[in-house]
Amino acid sequence: MAEDFNASKPIYLQLADRINxxxxxKELETGQxxxxxxxxxxxxxxxxxxxxxxxxxxxxxxxxxxKRGQGTFVTEDQYVLNELRQRLKKEQISSFFEDMxxxxxxxxxxxxxxxxxISGEERGGTND
Amino acid sequence: xRSGVEQMIEFNQVTKKYRSQAALNDFSLTLxxxxxxxxxGENGSGKSTVLKLISGLISPTKGSVTxxxxxxxxxxxxxxxxxxxLDAYYTFYTVGETVDYYKSLYSxxxxxxxxxxxxxxxxxxxxxxKDLSKGNRGRLKIAVTLAREVPVILMDEPLxxxxxxxxxxxxxxxxxxxxxxxxxxxxxxxxxxEIEPILDMVVLIKDGTLLKVEEVEELRIEQNVSIVEWMKQxxxxxxxxx
Numbered sequence: 190m191a192e193d194f195n196a197s198k199p200i201y202l203q204l205a206d207r208i209n210x211x212x213x214x215k216e217l218e219t220g221q222x223x224x225x226x227x228x229x230x231x232x233x234x235x236x237x238x239x240x241x242x243x244x245x246x247x248x249x250x251x252x253x254x255x256k257r258g259q260g261t262f263v264t265e266d267q268y269v270l271n272e273l274r275q276r277l278k279k280e281q282i283s284s285f286f287e288d289m290x291x292x293x294x295x296x297x298x299x300x301x302x303x304x305x306x307i308s309g310e311e312r313g314g315t316n317d
Numbered sequence: 318x319r320s321g322v323e324q325m326i327e328f329n330q331v332t333k334k335y336r337s338q339a340a341l342n343d344f345s346l347t348l349x350x351x352x353x354x355x356x357x358g359e360n361g362s363g364k365s366t367v368l369k370l371i372s373g374l375i376s377p378t379k380g381s382v383t384x385x386x387x388x389x390x391x392x393x394x395x396x397x398x399x400x401x402x403l404d405a406y407y408t409f410y411t412v413g414e415t416v417d418y419y420k421s422l423y424s425x426x427x428x429x430x431x432x433x434x435x436x437x438x439x440x441x442x443x444x445x446x447k448d449l450s451k452g453n454r455g456r457l458k459i460a461v462t463l464a465r466e467v468p469v470i471l472m473d474e475p476l477x478x479x480x481x482x483x484x485x486x487x488x489x490x491x492x493x494x495x496x497x498x499x500x501x502x503x504x505x506x507x508x509x510x511e512i513e514p515i516l517d518m519v520v521l522i523k524d525g526t527l528l529k530v531e532e533v534e535e536l537r538i539e540q541n542v543s544i545v546e547w548m549k550q551x552x553x554x555x556x557x558x559x
Contacts, residue, residue, distance in 0.1 A: 194514055196543030199534055231492045234485075235514045236353060238497075239534060 200235055201242040207233075208243070209252055212263055213274055223253060223261040325350045325501060326371055326469065331380035333366055333525075340366040342525040344380070350468075351497060352517040355533075356505045357548060363525040364505040365402060368471045371503070372399040384469060395425070400462040400472040404454065406446055412457060413442035419461045431464035434494055438486065452483035459487055463494045469501050476508040484511050491515065513544045521551055528552075 194200050211217045223229065226244065230237040244261050247253040251269040255261045264270065289299050326348040333341040341363045348354060356364050369375045370382045373393040382389040384396055406415050412435065420426045435442065438456040440449075449457065459475060476484045488511055495502055506512050513519075513533065521528040528551055536547050 196510065196513055197537060197541050197546060199537045200514055201534060227492075230515075231489060234489060234492065236517055236533075237492070238352075238517055239514075242534070 194235070201239050201246060204229075204233060204235065204240065204243040205246045205250070208247060209250075209273060209277065212252055212270070213277065217263050219263050219265045219267075219270065221263045222259075223263065225260060325385055326503075327381075327383045328367075328370070329381045329383075331370065331377045331382060333363075333370065333375065334378045340525055341370075341377075344522075344525065344527055346520065346527055346530065348501065348503070348518075348520075350501055351499070352501055353491075353495070353497065353515055354501065354503045355509070355512055355516045355519045355544070356503055356522070357507075357509060357519060357544070358522040358528075362522045364522060365473050366525075367522070368399065368473050368503065368505060371469065372397045372471055374399070396467050397469040397471060398423075398462050398465040398467045400458055400470075400475055402473040402477070404458075406457070406461075408445070408447035410446050411442060412440050412444050412446065412449070415446060415457060416442075416461060416464075419464070423465055425466045426461075427464050427466050430466075430494065431460055434460040434463060434490065437490060437493065452479050455479050455483060456487065456490075459490055463490070466496075468499060470495070470503070472502070472504045474505055474507070476506055476511060481511075484508060488512060488515060509544050509548075516544075519544055519547075521548060523552065 194203050208217065208223070217223070223244070224232060226237050226240045229240045229243075233240070244253065244255065248255055248261070250273065251266070252264055252273050253261050254264050286299065294302070326346075328344050328346040331341055331344045332339060333344075344363075344367075346367075356367060358364055366375070370377060371384065371389055371393075373389045373391045376382075376390065384393055387393065387396075389397075407418070410418060416428070416431050416435070419431070420428055438453075438460060440453060440456060440460065444453075446454065446457065455475065459472075462470060462472065475487060479487070491502065492515060504512060516533045518530065519533050519536075520530050531547070533544060536542055536544070540547065542550070
């Protein structure tokens with residue numbers, strides 16, 4: 190988890206994105222307590238005020254809840270988690286779609302290309 | 318700068334001359350509490366002079382420097398912990414003796430914190446300072462500087478000349494052991510990439526004058542630039558305008 194951050198994009202959003210993905214992958218389970226701000230700062234090598242900002246942002250998004258005096262926890266609200274999942278899916282698809290369109294691919298080419306990729310024909314050995 | 322934040326370190330129209338050469342020129346700057354601040358600029362731009370003035374090691378030729386409203390004279394060392402660019406310990410001491418020595422110098426020195434940092438940095442207490450690698454001497458300096466319970470910690474080039482592994486352990490060490498609710502940390506460095514994720518603010522100086530002060534995350538949000546990119550831009554503009 191010691192990957193570098195992109196130094197020209199807001200770190201608080203990059204960290205929020207990482208944590209959201211961990212929640213969706215269930216590396217962080219519903220109701221689980223997130224590391225304290227200091228622990229998270231040390232783990233990810235970023236400024237503690239940035240981590241605080243990340244936690245506030247995640248709270249605003251609904252993926253975590255802070256309980257007074259106890260810390261920050263992954264939400265147990267399945268509806269919110271499902272929405273998060275759908276939103277991230279949509280964001281990813283939309284950026285894929287815009288990139289492909291910019292390069293002049295048709296919608297059919299995108300769909301068939303994606304299907305081929307998934308069925309493994311074009312996929313190299315490095316998928317994760 | 319945000320209002321309501323108590324201002325802690327203040328430079329008021331400071332000029333510092335060494336013989337006839339000005340190292341700082343009509344330099345004014347106010348820095349708040351509880352931040353990690355990077356002081357950046359070319360070689361010879363006056364970074365070390367700024368730190369030495371805050372620590373009271375040198376005094377301004379003109380103008381004033383204050384910490385919490387108090388003039389930064391030699392007495393200010395009770396509030397300021399300063400890590401020099403140079404090696405500042407006796408090489409015939411062991412690591413353990415160096416810690417004891419610092420403890421005898423400063424009443425605010427927290428021995429148990431120093432021990433924790435030594436463990437974290439994996440420093441052998443029985444080893445003589447002269448037998449330590451350059452990296453471990455760098456770590457030892459960090460340990461004794463961070464172990465003081467003072468509101469201001471100054472570090473002049475703590476990463477300079479150290480390999481990436483050591484630099485990483487020092488950056489993590491700063492995050493682990495600094496009391497960021499009570500302490501302000503000011504670092505001068507050329508290793509900006511390593512330090513930038515942990516900075517709150519960056520202060521850019523050139524030829525002894527202040528070019529700009531920015532909140533680092535705001536640079537990324539508003540201008541989509543890293544500190545290095547921003548520095549280049551500001552240097553090109555000569556620091557004029559926004």
